Structures are given as structure tokens and as C-alpha cells.
Amino acid sequence: ENVLTQSPGTLSLSPGERASLSCRASQNVNSNFLAWYQQKPGQAPRLLIYGASSRATGIPDRFSASGSGTDFTLTISRLEPEDFAVYFCQQYGSSPFTFGPGTKVHIK
């Protein structure tokens, strides 16, 4: 299976700062079928990005993503208070679909 690792595990930042989150796959992600999700405590994950770089409906443009092959990045250009959460990547290019362990972005 395609194992995803995320770094850093935790990111301490202040509102207004830029966040850069990494997701690395153990094998090429077919067709760049990689998604990013945001999860807040007590809530289900929310889709942010699909196809490595396409924003989901209603997602603000301060969220952007890039990458291909095995290396992918999610960037939040200027952190808003509501952006402090856990972020997961997921590949759906090969079965079984797999998730990364998450990066927690918390307020410094």
C-alpha cells in the first residue's frame, strides 16, 4: 500500500503567518490523485483540495496546494483563527486508499 507521511507533525504559528505542510508518499500517487482535508475537534474531516491542486467548493483562496509524484504541499497563505486545525492528506490513486497521520497547526 502507498504509505503517506506528513511533516511537520506540529506547526506553531501566529494568525497572519504562512503555513506550509508537506505530504510524502512511499510510491508515486497515480494521476496525482491526492486530497487534503481539514479537521477540527469533534468534527468530521472537510475536503479542501483534490487532484493535488484543485480547491473544493467554498474553500477560500488562501488555501493552495501543489506537487506531483511523491511530494505534495499544502500552503495556507495567511492563517485565519479558524484555520487552526489538523490537516490530513489522502491518496486515492491506488487501492487501498490511504491517509497521512496529519499535521496539527496550532496557535503560537
Add this chain to the structure above:
Amino acid sequence: QVQLQESGPGLVKPSETLSLSCTASGGSISTYYWSWIRQSAGKGLEWIGHISGSGSTSCNPSLKSRVTMSVDTSKNQFSLKLNSLIAADTAVYYCARLRGHLDLWGRGILVTVSS
């Protein structure tokens, strides 16, 4: 706007079978694929499997021998059965709409496996 709602028991005994349902409101389940995902402190997010509106399935090999999925279009509902439960199956179970990515999630249901 389609919404998903999981239902089922919150507590199940070891060795028993977990039965969960997910009901879709605001849209038909016939058109898409539908997934089950679980989240535990120990294993993070884990894809269990998915089922189409016509009933074709795909499962995570790690769970395949214990998983049964079904769909009931008359009730706009799909279901998961997980047998031979152990403590490690304790998790929040989510249903979600699969479009490759998972674009719509239920709120999740906490299932605890304990005697």
C-alpha cells in the same frame, strides 16, 4: 444539499458484529460511490471500503475478511457490517461520498468495543 447521517450502536461486545447504516438526505445514492472510513487514536484515519449505488464493492485488504457492505436504494441508505470485533475496532466511524476524493462526510459515530 446532500447530508449523511450514520446510525448504529455505540457499544458492541468483543467477537460480535457491528452494524452501521448511513442515510443520505437531499439526494439519491444511486449516482455515486459511498465510503466507510474510521478514525482511532491508534491508527488514525483508515479507509474501510466503498460501495456503488448498484452494489459493487471494494474493501481494504486488511479488513476484507470481516467486512460486508450493502446498499438499499429504496431507503437511500447504505450499510456496513464488521464481524469478529476486537478492542482495536474501537473508533469513530464515518460514512462519506466518494468521488475519488471524499467530498461529503457524515458527522461520525463513536463505536466502542468492550464487554
